[in-house]
Amino acid sequence: MLDLFNFYKELKKEGIIFCFSGPTSQAIVEGVGEALKQKMQVEETTGKTARNLFSVFVEQMQNVIHYSAEPIVLSENEGEELRYGIVIVGQENEKFYVLSGNYIEKTHGDEIEKKLLAIQKMDKEEMKAYFKEQRRKEPDALSKGAGLGFIETARKASEPIEFVIDQVDENYCFFTIKAVI
Secondary structure, eight states, X not given: OOOHHHHHHHHHXXXXXXXXXXXXXXXXXXXXXXXXXXXXXXXXXXXXXXXHHHHHHHHHHHHHHHHOSOEEEEETTTTEEXXXXXXXXXXXXXXXXXXXXXXXXXXXXXXXXXXHHHHHTOOHHHHHHXXXXXXXXXXXXXXXXXXXXXXXXXXXXXXXXXXEXXXXXXXXXXXXXXXXX
């Protein structure tokens, strides 16, 4: 049986403010986002830091909603579904971070890695120019949004974003991304 009290103490010790694992929806993003905003107000986090943290949190939750390869279909007729993933917000060395993970199809892993490696090498001005350039383009075939989430996350981060794509089996990988604010 899971020792929830020890798990709770470990989260606090590690500086984890928020941890969500499970099926994700837009309603969950909105509800948790509001709680996160209130937490930042209580902590008296500066406006820019709070805005950047919230923005990255939303981007990473949206990433789970749009790209997790672990759906739960709620209604066969309407095609409504939730997507599984994990999102953590924490504080470490006076900085906040947002860490998320979800299953992705193996075929998408190489493309994601290529995009993120390119973004990691850019400075803030290069990212700003790249963001503007990408905003004018049509989204790529795999994108379910504007395709700007990784760029926006990197622009809001105070350090280069980190990521890992672990192969789980012949069809799936587990994608993890961390942004420090």
